[in-house]
Amino acid sequence: MQNLFPKLWIFIAAVLLLPLLKAAEYEYYTWKPESDGRRQQCIDIPEDLRLCFNVGYKQMVLPNLLEHETIAEVKQQAGSWVPLVHKACHPGTQVLLCSLFAPVCLDRPIPPCRWLCEAVRDSCTPIMQAFGFPWPEMLNCSKFPKGDVCISMNTTNSDAMDKTTGVSSVCPPCDNEMNTDTILEHMCGSEFAIKTKIKEVEIDNLDRKIILQKRRKPVKLGNLDKQELKKLVLYLKNGADCPCQQLENLKNHYLIMGRGVGRQYILTGIHKWDKSSKEFKKALKNLKSHKCPAFESVFK
Structure with a gap:
């Protein structure tokens, strides 16, 4: 089957603990689509399907709404989205994604x-x-129904979402800085990583321009050659106004990651x-042995 997705490199780095949604947070509306002739099957959501395990129901249906026909294909693609859920940019992110990747097991998948x-x-x-990615075509909202044939969240949660989006005020690449999993996920989503100090930070329209000190120690160069490393200037996209404590202290050495x-x-x-941080030391120790997911990327 032709893969529907482009690719996802995490853009976003960051990570850790979006409270998992309970079954009561879903509302299921009547849906009676035309059958496409394919045989639907219900399976248990496996524990290693991190995006949707413990999402609030135990079984999902295949093929799903993204035309994945095997659980292996689902796991390969769904794992790319875990960092976005961990960013907690909206309380309904996991509901939205799991309704597509792992639809609840009813007569037919409900969008x-x-x-x-x-x-x-x-x-x-x-x-x-902030990581240079657009909203992907696979989540083109115009494809989904407006009313009575869809999965939503209950009124209580909807009201709460109107009051707060859950978006962190910290610039996305700057948060959770001393968490091992975050550091490794940032690394997996980056093309290069270096140890260096920051010389100065300038505002450049809506971005911040980060000028580095000359001394730059490679940790992971990827496709970045030595000449490019010498000339390297980084941009914090849409970061002119959001807080980034690291960019306010120019005396420290930093592990800086990025991509073109x-x-x-x-x-x-x-x-x-x-290196006095156990989390940081653990991340550095695991850096070479850590296996980054070989996802087909979802954003282009």
Whole structure:
């Protein structure tokens, strides 16, 4: 079967603990689509399907709404989205994604409501843009129904979402800086990583331009050659106004990660180089042995 997705490199780095949604947070509306002739099957959601395990129901249906026919294909693609859920950019992110990747086991898969897609899109797009990614076509909200044939969230949660989006005020590449999993996920989503100090930070329209000190120690160069490393200037996309404590302290050494987007190099993660931190030491120790997921990327 032809893969529907382009690719996802995490853009976003960051990570850790979006409270899992309970079954009571879903509302299921009547849906009676025409059968496409394919045999539907219900299976238990496996524990290693991190995106949707413990999402609030135990069984999912295949093929899913993204035309994945095997659980292996689902796991390969769904894992790319875990960092976005961990960013907690909207309380309904996991509901939206799991309704597509792991639809609840009913007579037929039920699509998400358009309003839910639009709410998640509006809250999460700024986070994605910080890493140079657009909102993907696979989540084109106009494809989803407006009303009575879709998965939504209950009224209580909807009211709560109107009051807060859950978006962190910290610039996305700057948060959770001393968490091992975050550092490794940032690394997996980056093309290169270096140890260096920051010389100065300038505002460049809506971005921040990060000028590095001359002394730069490679940790992971990827496709970046030595000449490019010498000239390297990074941009914190849409970061002119959001807080980034690391960029306010120019005395420290930092583990700085990034990747090329167009003609710019985008900052994807920045962590204080602090070997007194057990989390940081653990991340460095596991860096070479850590296996980054070989995802087909979802964003282009």
